[in-house]
Amino acid sequence: MNRKYRKTVIAGNWKMNMTASEIKPFIEQLKENMPKTRACDVVLCTPAVMIPAMIKAGKEVKVAAGGQDVSKYEKGAYTGEVSATQLADIGTKYCIVGHSERRQYHGEDDMLVNAKARALLEKGIAPIICVGESLEQREAGVTMEYVAYQVKAALNGIDATQLRRCIIAYEPIWAIGTGKTATSEQAQEVCEGIRAVIRKIYGARPARAVSILYGGSMNAKNAAELLAQPDIDGGLIGGASLKPVDFATIIAASNQ
Ligand code: PGA
Numbered sequence: 634m635n636r637k638y639r640k641t642v643i644a645g646n647w648k649m650n651m652t653a654s655e656i657k658p659f660i661e662q663l664k665e666n667m668p669k670t671r672a673c674d675v676v677l678c679t680p681a682v683m684i685p686a687m688i689k690a691g692k693e694v695k696v697a698a699g700g701q702d703v704s705k706y707e708k709g710a711y712t713g714e715v716s717a718t719q720l721a722d723i724g725t726k727y728c729i730v731g732h733s734e735r736r737q738y739h740g741e742d743d744m745l746v747n748a749k750a751r752a753l754l755e756k757g758i759a760p761i762i763c764v765g766e767s768l769e770q771r772e773a774g775v776t777m778e779y780v781a782y783q784v785k786a787a788l789n790g791i792d793a794t795q796l797r798r799c800i801i802a803y804e805p806i807w808a809i810g811t812g813k814t815a816t817s818e819q820a821q822e823v824c825e826g827i828r829a830v831i832r833k834i835y836g837a838r839p840a841r842a843v844s845i846l847y848g849g850s851m852n853a854k855n856a857a858e859l860l861a862q863p864d865i866d867g868g869l870i871g872g873a874s875l876k877p878v879d880f881a882t883i884i885a886a887s888n889q
Contacts, residue, residue: 634860634861634862634863634865634866634867634887634889635841635863635864635866636672638841638842639841639842639843639844639866640673640674640844640866640867641672641673641674641844641860641866641867641887642673642674642675642676642800642844642846642866642867643673643674643675643676643867643868643870643880643883643884643887644675644676644677644678644699644727644729644761644800644802644846644867644868644869644870644874645676645677645678645870645871645874645875645880646678646701646729646732646848646869646870646871646874647677647678647679647680647683647701647871647874647875648701648734648871649680650875651679651683651875652683653682653683653685653686654686656679656683656686656687656690657686657690659690659877660690660691660694660696660877662877662878663694663696663877663880663881664693664694666877666878666881666882667694667881667884667885668881668884668885668888670888671695671884671887671888672887672888673867673884673887673888674697675695675696675697675884676696676697676698676699676726676727676761677691677696677697677698677699677874678698678699678700678701678727678728678729678761679698679699679700679701680701681700681701681702681715681720684698684699684700684720684723684724684725685723685724688723688724688725697726697727698724698725698726698727699725699726699727699728699729699761700715700720700725700727700728700729700758701728701729701732702715702728702729702730702732702735702749703715703716703717703720703728703730703749703752703753703758704716704717704749704752705745705748705749705751705752706752707752716752717752717753717755717756717758718756720753720756720758721756721757721758725758726758726759727758727759727760727761727800728753728758728759728760728761729760729761729763729802729869730746730749730750730753730760730761730762730763730787731743731746731749731750731762731763731764731783731787732763732804733763733765733804733806733809734809737806743782743783743786743787744786744789746762746783746786746787747786747787747788747789747790747791750762750787750788750791750799751790751791754791754795754798754799757798759798759799759800760798760799760800761800761801761802761846761869762784762787762788762799762800762801762802763802763804763848763869764780764783764784764787764801764802764803764804764827765780765783765803765804765805765806765809765848765849766779766780766805766806766807767806767807768806768807771805771807776805776823777822777823777826780803780823780826780827781826781827781830784801784827784830784831785830785834788831788834793835793836793839796831796835796839796843797839797842797843799843800843800844800845800846800867801827801831801843801844801845801846802845802846802847802848802869803820803823803824803827803845803846803847803848804847804848804849804869805819805823805849806849807849808848808849808850809848809849809850809871810850810871810872811849811850812850813849813850814849814850814851814852814855814859815847815849817855817858817859817861817862817865820847820859820862820865821862821863821864821865824845824847824862824864824865825863825864827845827864828840828841828843828845828864831843844866844867845864845865845866846865846866846867846868846869847859847862847865847867847868847869848868848869848870848871850871850872851868851869851870851873851883852870852872852873852879852883853873853878853879853882853883853886856868856882856883856886856887857886857889860886860887860889861889867887868883868887870883
């Protein structure tokens with residue numbers, strides 16, 4: 634983390650878990666275990682139908698609500714999709730795009746991820762743009778080239794002012810939901826590389842201001858070490874964000 638230049642963000646990704654009625658008790662438990670003063674922004678990204686309940690319950694404890702996906706289209710005949718306008722209208726502040734599960738199960742490619750990020754920015758929602766390599770790519774030694782391409786593609790057509798709202802999440806696919814975490818050195822190396830890519834496109838100052846999160850089995854035990862890395866500005870947390878005590882511990886770890 635480097636709080637002098639950028640925000641620390643602890644974001645939970647609930648994926649397709651929990652229900653709206655479980656949010657209030659969750660937030661109450663989180664509140665009991667969370668440090669009173671916090672040096673980070675806290676977000677919980679839920680399925681779209683649960684966002685209003687999260688906004689309501691999270692207000693008092695300053696936990697923002699985020700979505701997990703958005704349509705690239707503004708409106709129209711796209712059954713089942715949710716637009717950025719609709720997310721913004723209910724008060725959504727953040728939204729994940731390009732999560733590896735969307736890429737894998739819904740065939741989302743980098744240009745679609747870019748279109749979604751732009752759709753969110755248009756409506757004032759901060760995109761949490763996910764990138765990350767597969768195990769095969771890591772073993773083939775192409776991690777940085779691949780992630781650099783993903784970042785460049787995702788940011789295509791986004792100007793420096795809009796970049797200030799963007800959050801990048803580096804999530805090696807082999808570490809997601811597997812209990813296998815990247816070492817803090819591996820995670821730092823790629824997050825530093827991502828910042829270098831952004832520096833090349835936008836220059837030093839904008840690059841210095843972008844929050845880059847690590848995701849992939851971040852938990853109550855390993856968070857402090859990962860967050861101590863200079864280019865890791867927070868976490869995108871799946872499994873551990875479903876447990877209020879663990880999530881509170883991660884939030885506390887960001888206070889270091
Ligand atoms: P995980 O998920 O923390 O359960 O590995 C992270 C993510 O998919 O965002």
